[in-house]
Amino acid sequence: MKLTGVELRHVRMPLVAPFRTSFGTSTSRDVLLLRAVTAEAEGWGECVAMADPLYSSEYIGAATDVLTRFLVPALGAVEHLDANAVGPALSGYKGHRMAKAALELAILDAELRAAGRPLARELGAVRDRVPCGVSVGIMGSIGELLDAVAGYVAAGYVRIKLKIEPGWDVEPVRAVRERFGDGLLLQVDANTAYALADARHLSRLDPFDLLLIEQPLDEDDLLGHAALARLIRTPICLDESITSARTAVAAITLGACEIVNIKAGRVGGYLEARRIHDACMAHGVPVWCGGMLETGIGRAANVALAALPGFTLPGDTSASDRFYRTDLTAPFVLADGHLAVPTGPGLGVEPLPDVSPRSPPKLPGYRS
Numbered sequence: 001m002k003l004t005g006v007e008l009r010h011v012r013m014p015l016v017a018p019f020r021t022s023f024g025t026s027t028s029r030d031v032l033l034l035r036a037v038t039a040e041a042e043g044w045g046e047c048v049a050m051a052d053p054l055y056s057s058e059y060i061g062a063a064t065d066v067l068t069r070f071l072v073p074a075l076g077a078v079e080h081l082d083a084n085a086v087g088p089a090l091s092g093y094k095g096h097r098m099a100k101a102a103l104e105l106a107i108l109d110a111e112l113r114a115a116g117r118p119l120a121r122e123l124g125a126v127r128d129r130v131p132c133g134v135s136v137g138i139m140g141s142i143g144e145l146l147d148a149v150a151g152y153v154a155a156g157y158v159r160i161k162l163k164i165e166p167g168w169d170v171e172p173v174r175a176v177r178e179r180f181g182d183g184l185l186l187q188v189d190a191n192t193a194y195a196l197a198d199a200r201h202l203s204r205l206d207p208f209d210l211l212l213i214e215q216p217l218d219e220d221d222l223l224g225h226a227a228l229a230r231l232i233r234t235p236i237c238l239d240e241s242i243t244s245a246r247t248a249v250a251a252i253t254l255g256a257c258e259i260v261n262i263k264a265g266r267v268g269g270y271l272e273a274r275r276i277h278d279a280c281m282a283h284g285v286p287v288w289c290g291g292m293l294e295t296g297i298g299r300a301a302n303v304a305l306a307a308l309p310g311f312t313l314p315g316d317t318s319a320s321d322r323f324y325r326t327d328l329t330a331p332f333v334l335a336d337g338h339l340a341v342p343t344g345p346g347l348g349v350e351p352l353p354d355v356s357p358r359s360p361p362k363l364p365g366y367r368s
């Protein structure tokens, strides 16, 4: 294939409710969509970077700039382009994994649409539907939290993830356990909000039989997580720390984690995500598919990824209505706690016709 054009679309998606994490509260999700045009087919990608560099160093303004000035021109120069050629063609540019992942997905989608092959089969999926967890933000009160969890349990979600931070951790977990019992699959996500000195406090979560505690310490603190793992019983899962198959193996080898959250955007794309899956399987480490409030475009790719054999824990692959009243694609709808894996060529979904770029947010480095 030859890349003949790329369109970047900034879309602002209002959230159905404010979503609070240890790094802030969001009421909307800025989304950077990418459309790749080739003679054979068009393909779609979604950059999971947020509007501000709060989850990671990436943010939409930087992704827009690096795609426009460096990454798209680099791919435009490749005569025989396919998804496997994207990583090598962009390897000279450091970082910007979320920007690279969006571009690689669009090329992969175009390649697979042209060949009539579904993404799930290309990646090695072994299931036609995936069990779905849901991420629950930090709330204003325990009562509000219990009402939210009750709604998700009633909707059929098979696993609940609670965002935690110092001051909102043991009590919310205790309340959910007491209300919903020991049978509920329950985990927590700290988004780097703690320090190793909090080990004794975090060990107070041990009696609640959590599946895992996600990323309690800083992204680059593998040794700290390894030390923490010796001080608490709850299994440690890493998210922000895992940026490649190499860092996944390093984290596992150091004893920094027993479980890995795979987010294709964070690691540079779905092909690297598969390599991390394969490496974790080789080490007997279970993985699950993380979420970044993707629209149906990224959600379709995540559901395909979550159907691989090593994804043995429910992921943050929620239905579209978890975050959005109206999705950019036909909505993903929960059925018996699962989402069906798309079966069409490529992503198997595409933006609904009326998805037009709304007035783009005035982001530094934005080019129309």
Ligand SMILES: O=C(O)CCC(=O)N[C@@H](C(=O)O)c1ccccc1
Pocket (backbone or CB within 6 Å): 021, 050, 055, 134, 135, 136, 189, 191, 239, 290, 291, 292, 293, 294, 316, 317, 318
């Ligand atoms: O279900 C989803 O898409 C959201 C899952 C979720 O909680 N994502 C968290 C995370 O740290 O994993 C997040 C939220 C906002 C922005 C970035 C990441």
